[in-house]
Amino acid sequence: MDLESVPGVGAKTAEALSQLDDPERALETGDVAALARAPGISEGRAARIARGAIRRRHGDHGDFLATDRAREIYRDAIALLKARTVTDDAAARLETLYPSATESRIREVRSFTGAAIERDPDPAILEALAGVEPLSVPGDVRVRDRCLATSDAERYAEAKEAIPEVSVEVVEDTRQVAELARSYATVVVLDEQFAGVDIEGDVRVEPDALERPEEVVPERPLAFFAANREPLRAAVAVHRAADLDPPCGLDTLESALETLDEDGRPRGDDELNRLATAVDDLDAAVSTAESVANDHLREAIEERDVTIEGTDLLSLVERGAGVDSLLSRELADEYDAAIAAAREHLIDTLQLQDTEAIARRAFPDEPTYPVEHIEDVVARLREELTTARDRRAARLKRELAGNLADLRADAEALVDAALELDMELAVARFAADFDCTLPAIGDVAAPDGSQADENAGAPTTGVAIEGGRSPLLDVPFGEVEPIDYHVDGVALLSGVNSGGKTSTLDLIALVVVLAHMGLPVPADAARVGRIDEFHYYAKTQGTLDAGAFETTLREFGDLVTGVAADRETLVLVDELESITEPGASANIMAGILEALEQRGATAVFVSHLAGEIRDVAATEIAVDGIEAVGLEDGELIVDRSPVKGKLARSTPELIVEKLAEDGDGFYERLLEKFEE
Numbered sequence: 193m194d195l196e197s198v199p200g201v202g203a204k205t206a207e208a209l210s211q212l213d214d215p216e217r218a219l220e221t222g223d224v225a226a227l228a229r230a231p232g233i234s235e236g237r238a239a240r241i242a243r244g245a246i247r248r249r250h251g252d253h254g255d256f257l258a259t260d261r262a263r264e265i266y267r268d269a270i271a272l273l274k275a276r277t278v279t280d281d282a283a284a285r286l287e288t289l290y291p292s293a294t295e296s297r298i299r300e301v302r303s304f305t306g307a308a309i310e311r312d313p314d315p316a317i318l319e320a321l322a323g324v325e326p327l328s329v330p331g332d333v334r335v336r337d338r339c340l341a342t343s344d345a346e347r348y349a350e351a352k353e354a355i356p357e358v359s360v361e362v363v364e365d366t367r368q369v370a371e372l373a374r375s376y377a378t379v380v381v382l383d384e385q386f387a388g389v390d391i392e393g394d395v396r397v398e399p400d401a402l403e404r405p406e407e408v409v410p411e412r413p414l415a416f417f418a419a420n421r422e423p424l425r426a427a428v429a430v431h432r433a434a435d436l437d438p439p440c441g442l443d444t445l446e447s448a449l450e451t452l453d454e455d456g457r458p459r460g461d462d463e464l465n466r467l468a469t470a471v472d473d474l475d476a477a478v479s480t481a482e483s484v485a486n487d488h489l490r491e492a493i494e495e496r497d498v499t500i501e502g503t504d505l506l507s508l509v510e511r512g513a514g515v516d517s518l519l520s521r522e523l524a525d526e527y528d529a530a531i532a533a534a535r536e537h538l539i540d541t542l543q544l545q546d547t548e549a550i551a552r553r554a555f556p557d558e559p560t561y562p563v564e565h566i567e568d569v570v571a572r573l574r575e576e577l578t579t580a581r582d583r584r585a586a587r588l589k590r591e592l593a594g595n596l597a598d599l600r601a602d603a604e605a606l607v608d609a610a611l612e613l614d615m616e617l618a619v620a621r622f623a624a625d626f627d628c629t630l631p632a633i634g635d636v637a638a639p640d641g642s643q644a645d646e647n648a649g650a651p652t653t654g655v656a657i658e659g660g661r662s663p664l665l666d667v668p669f670g671e672v673e674p675i676d677y678h679v680d681g682v683a684l685l686s687g688v689n690s691g692g693k694t695s696t697l698d699l700i701a702l703v704v705v706l707a708h709m710g711l712p713v714p715a716d717a718a719r720v721g722r723i724d725e726f727h728y729y730a731k732t733q734g735t736l737d738a739g740a741f742e743t744t745l746r747e748f749g750d751l752v753t754g755v756a757a758d759r760e761t762l763v764l765v766d767e768l769e770s771i772t773e774p775g776a777s778a779n780i781m782a783g784i785l786e787a788l789e790q791r792g793a794t795a796v797f798v799s800h801l802a803g804e805i806r807d808v809a810a811t812e813i814a815v816d817g818i819e820a821v822g823l824e825d826g827e828l829i830v831d832r833s834p835v836k837g838k839l840a841r842s843t844p845e846l847i848v849e850k851l852a853e854d855g856d857g858f859y860e861r862l863l864e865k866f867e868e
C-alpha cells in the first residue's frame with residue numbers, strides 16, 4: 193500500500209508510519225493507538241490519518257461538517273462516547289467514527305453498532321478492561337554474550353536490521369571467528385563457507401539464522417511478553433468475563449506468562465531455582481560451614497583433657513611443630529567429624545548434586561584450627577554452578593521463546609479484541625444512557641447489502657424525530673422533555689423566549705450527525721434523509737458592524753449559490769436576525785430561504801421574525817412554533833415540541849394578553865395590535 197495515497201499523509205508522515213510493524217494493518221483497521229506509536233505522530237494526528245484511510249477506502253470526500261457549529265456538535269457527540277470508554281486507546285479509536293455522506297461507510301458502522309448495542313457492559317468486564325492497554329515493544333533489549341558474524345557486507349547490513357539486539361561482526365577467516373569465540377559465549381556465523389571448521393567454543397554456523405531471530409535472541413519474545421504481562425492478563429480476563437471467542441487458548445497463554453518474571457527471565461523451574469540459589473548463597477554457605485566445623489572442633493577440644501607425655505611435648509617443641517600436629521595426633525577423629533559436618537552443611541544447604549565432589553574438597557583434609565575453606569576450590573565450585581545455571585536458563589529461554597514467539601500474533605489479536613470491545617461497550621453505554629435507537633436513514637442498505645428492515649420507509653430527504661431528548665442540554669438528562677419534530681424542505685421555527693428553539697436545532701443536529709456516523713440516536717424513533725453536507729450556524733452575539741455583516745452575508749451568499757443541486761444539504765440557522773436591524777434581517781432571511789427551497793435543501797431557521805419573513809417571502813414558507821401553553825407565577829409553561837404550521841405567539845404578546853384579561857382598555861387595544 194502506498195502510504196502517501198492516504199489523504200493527509202505526506203512524505204514525512206509516510207516515512208514515520210513505515211517504521212511501524214504493520215502500518216497497512218493499522219491504517220486498515222483504524223488502529224489509532226498503533227499509528228500514534230510512529231515517531232512524531234500525536235494521537236490527534238493519528239486519528240486524522242486513520243480517518244483519512246477510512247475515507248479513501250469509501251471514496252468519501254470528508255466535507256460533511258461544513259461549519260464550526262456543525263463540527264462542535266460532532267465533537268460533543270464524540271465526547272459523550274469517549275466519556276464511556278475505559279481505556280484511552282478505545283477513546284482514541286472512537287475518533288475514527290465521523291459523519292459520512294457515503295452509504296458504504298454508514299452501513300459499515302451501522303453493522304458495528306448493531307453488534308455493539310447488543311453487548312452487556314457488565315461491571316466485571318469494565319473492571320478487567322481497566323488493565324488493558326496496547327502492547328508495547330521493548331526497544332532496549334541488548335544481548336552482550338552473543339554475536340553474529342559474516343564476511344559479506346550485504347549480509348552484515350541485513351543482520352544489523354534483522355537482529356539489532358546483538359552486535360554483528362565482520363570476519364575474514366577462521367582465525368577471526370576463533371577470536372570472537374574467545375570474547376563471546378556464542379558466535380553465530382551466517383556464512384555457509386565456515387561450516388565444518390573446528391573452532392573452540394560455542395560457534396554455530398547458521399546461514400538461515402536471520403529468518404528465526406527468536407532462536408538467536410530468545411530474549412526478544414521473552415522481553416515482549418514480560419513487558420506486556422499485565423495487559424495480556426487483563427485481556428485474558430476480559431475475554432473470560434465477556435465470553436469472547438479468543439484467538440488462542442487462554443489457559444495456554446496464561447501459563448506461558450506464569451513461566452516468566454517481569455524481567456523476562458524464566459521462572460518456576462525447580463532446577464534453575466536450585467542452581468540460582470546455590471550461586472547466590474555460596475559465600476554465605478561456605479562461611480557457615482566453616483563455623484560448623486570450628487564450633488564442632490572447639491566443643492570437642494573443650495571437652496577433652498589432652499594428656500601428653502613430657503618427651504612427646506619436648507619433641508614437638510623441638511621440631512617447632514604447632515598445635516596442628518597436636519590436633520592430628522590427638523584429635524584426628526574429632527577433626528574428621530568436624531570437616532564432615534562442614535561438607536555436609538555446604539552440600540545440604542546449597543542442595544548440590546553434580547558438584548558435590550568439588551564441594552567436599554572445599555575444606556582441607558589436613559587438620560588445622562581454625563578451619564578455613566580453600567578459596568580456589570570454592571571459586572571452581574562457583575564457576576561450575578554459574579555455568580550450569582546459565583546453561584539451564586538459556587535452554588529454558590529458548591524453549592519458552594519458541595512457545596511464546598508463536599503466540600505473539602494471537603496476543604496482539606487478543607488485546608486488539610479487548611480494546612475493540614471497550615469501544616463497542618462505549619457505544620452500548622451511550623445508547624443505554626440516552627435511550628437511543630438506531631435511526632432509519634435514507635438509501636442505506638442493511639449490513640448484508642439488502643434494504644434493512646429498520647430502514648424500510650426511511651426518507652430520502654428531511655428529518656423526523658419522535659421522542660427526541662438531547663443529552664447536550666444544560667439540564668440533567670432525566671429532566672429533558674421529549675420532543676417530536678419533523679421537517680422536509682425549508683421551515684421557520686418560531687417560539688417564545690427560552691422555549692427550546694436552539695435546543696431543538698441542537699437535537700436535530702445531533703440526530704443527523706449521529707445518524708451519519710452510523711450510530712444510534714437519542715430518540716424513540718428517528719428517520720433521516722441521507723445528506724452530503726451539514727451547515728449549522730449558531731446565533732451571533734449582537735449586531736454586527738458593517739464589515740462583519742458583509743462577511744456573514746457573503747457566507748450565506750456562497751452557501752446558497754454553492755448548494756449543488758446534486759448534493760443533499762441540511763442548513764440550520766439560529767436567529768440570523770441578530771446580525772442587523774429587524775426589517776433588513778427579515779428581507780435577507782426570506783431571500784436565503786427562498787433560494788434554499790429552490791435548490792431542494794432541507795433548512796430550519798429559528799427566528800423571532802418568522803411572521804415578518806413569511807410576509808416578505810415570495811414563496812410559501814412553512815412556519816412551525818414552540819408554544820407557551822400558559823403562564824404560571826410569571827413563568828411560561830411551554831410545550832417543547834414545535835407545532836407544525838403554527839406561528840407561535842411571542843412572549844410579549846402572551847404577557848399583554850394576560851394583562852388584557854383584567855379588562856383594561858389599554859391592554860386590550862395593545863393586544864388587538866398584535867392580532868392585526
Ligand SMILES: Nc1ncnc2c1ncn2[C@@H]1O[C@H](COP(=O)(O)OP(=O)(O)OP(=O)(O)O)[C@@H](O)[C@H]1O
Nearest residue numbers: 666667671672673688689690691692693694695832
Ligand atoms: N426539551 C427540553 N427539556 C427540558 N428543558 C429544556 C428543553 N428545551 C429547552 N430546555 C430548557 O430551556 C432553556 C432554553 O432553551 P433554548 O435556549 O433552546 O430556548 P430558545 O427558544 O432558543 O430561547 P431564546 O428565544 O431565548 O433564544 C434551556 O437552556 C433548557 O434549560
